[in-house]
Amino acid sequence: MKLLVTGGAGFIGSNFVLYWMKNHPEDQVINFDKLTYAGNLENLKEVENNPNYTFVHGDICDSGTVDKAMEGVDIVVHFAAETHVDRSITGPAVFINTNVMGTQVLLDAAAKHKVKRFHHVSTDEVFGSLELEDSSKFNERTSYNPRSPYAASKAGSDHLVRAYHVTYGLPITITNCSNNFGPYMFPEKLIPLAITNVLEDKKIPIYGDGLYVRDWLYVEDHCRAIDLVLSKGKVGETYLVGGMTALAPNIEIAKKILKLLGKDESSIEFVKDRPGHDRKYDVDWSRIKNELGWEPLYSFDEWLEKTVNWYKENRAWWGRIKSGAYKAYYEKQYGG
Numbered sequence: 001m002k003l004l005v006t007g008g009a010g011f012i013g014s015n016f017v018l019y020w021m022k023n024h025p026e027d028q029v030i031n032f033d034k035l036t037y038a039g040n041l042e043n044l045k046e047v048e049n050n051p052n053y054t055f056v057h058g059d060i061c062d063s064g065t066v067d068k069a070m071e072g073v074d075i076v077v078h079f080a081a082e083t084h085v086d087r088s089i090t091g092p093a094v095f096i097n098t099n100v101m102g103t104q105v106l107l108d109a110a111a112k113h114k115v116k117r118f119h120h121v122s123t124d125e126v127f128g129s130l131e132l133e134d135s136s137k138f139n140e141r142t143s144y145n146p147r148s149p150y151a152a153s154k155a156g157s158d159h160l161v162r163a164y165h166v167t168y169g170l171p172i173t174i175t176n177c178s179n180n181f182g183p184y185m186f187p188e189k190l191i192p193l194a195i196t197n198v199l200e201d202k203k204i205p206i207y208g209d210g211l212y213v214r215d216w217l218y219v220e221d222h223c224r225a226i227d228l229v230l231s232k233g234k235v236g237e238t239y240l241v242g243g244m245t246a247l248a249p250n251i252e253i254a255k256k257i258l259k260l261l262g263k264d265e266s267s268i269e270f271v272k273d274r275p276g277h278d279r280k281y282d283v284d285w286s287r288i289k290n291e292l293g294w295e296p297l298y299s300f301d302e303w304l305e306k307t308v309n310w311y312k313e314n315r316a317w318w319g320r321i322k323s324g325a326y327k328a329y330y331e332k333q334y335g336g
């Protein structure tokens with residue numbers, strides 16, 4: 001089997017490439033990545049000399065490179081995207097270009113080369129925001145209601161993927177998952193930002209009142225979910241994938257991280273809220289559990305501890321990121 005993984009140098013993509021090559025060593029994996037600020041080939045050191053692994057440096061918006069890379073591919077797993085909500089607020093254009101236009105370029109090539117499966121990795125953010133007191137959850141039938149440029153661009157890509165299935169018979173599947181965390185996550189997102197800031201004796205910036213709620217998913221659990229959807233999922237269908245957070249607000253996540261690192265709550269700093277900040281995400285993952293037998297391997301607290309330990313042990317990895325171009329972004333976002 002030959003897999004084309006787009007965005008395989010990013011956080012989830014690189015975890016997926018490592019997961020796949022460990023669990024399916026007979027398969028060939030092509031990692032197609034533009035290497036934006038979020039792409040890091042260091043994540044893939046373990047497999048770079050494996051003869052079944054190839055890296056293609058390319059942009060999913062470039063139809064020539066995509067068409068060439070698609071030759072002989074059986075399965076596409078599409079992660080490549082612009083992914084940070086705050087960046088989508090200050091610069092939405094690249095989100096539309098990569099997430100919508102780039103997905104369309106990939107779909108055209110996948111249809112032309114008659115791939116056996118196009119799996120699209122999407123987000124629960126396409127469903128919009130729940131109220132704190134609302135006990136309902138997102139499920140596969142929830143209407144789309146994206147509220148940030150990032151979420152709108154992912155919603156657009158989901159619609160295109162389904163349209164290519166209906167119109168051209170492309171065999172697709174989609175997963176909409178909640179907030180991931182784990183190794184190799186770029187330290188602009190809440191959990192790795194909080195851990196690395198504490199390790200640097202800096203404060204954790206918490207937006208607004210800190211009572212925003214996310215549904216958290218450990219990245220390896222997510223990779224197992226995609227594997228199951230590829231092997232047992234129904235073509236043309238969508239599966240929601242979530243974690244087991246028990247609705248802990250951001251402020252509680254920050255406190256858990258401080259406790260694991262032996263620091264007190266004076267390291268929390270409330271900062272200006274994000275415009276249009278979604279209050280709550282909560283995912284009903286019963287379909288993938290009942291139909292495909294998926295569930296998270298450990299509790300949120302156990303995975304969080306493992307993640308904190310990974311960042312403690314891999315200071316060189318995130319230290320290089322934080323001392324480079326990311327520093328300018330951080331100063332702009334949080335005011336120095």
Ligand code: NAD
Nearest residue numbers: 007009010011012034035036038039059060080081123180
């Ligand atoms: P990331 O930002 O860490 O990595 C994105 C990767 O895509 C990078 O390697 C980057 O170089 C590459 N890329 C960006 N633009 C490209 C282009 N034009 N051509 C080729 N490669 C390009 O992202 P992530 O957090 O690993 O997310 C992966 C996917 O999962 C995304 O589609 C995202 O929407 C989705 N998702 C992420 C989360 C999360 O919590 N991180 C949650 C739900 C869904």
Ligand code: TYD
Nearest residue numbers: 085179188189190191205206207212214250
């Ligand atoms: P983030 O990791 O950016 O993911 P998303 O916006 O895609 O859910 O943010 C997770 C939550 O943490 C969200 O409610 C915003 C909040 N947050 C902060 O409070 N402070 C921060 O510095 C960041 C980056 C996020």
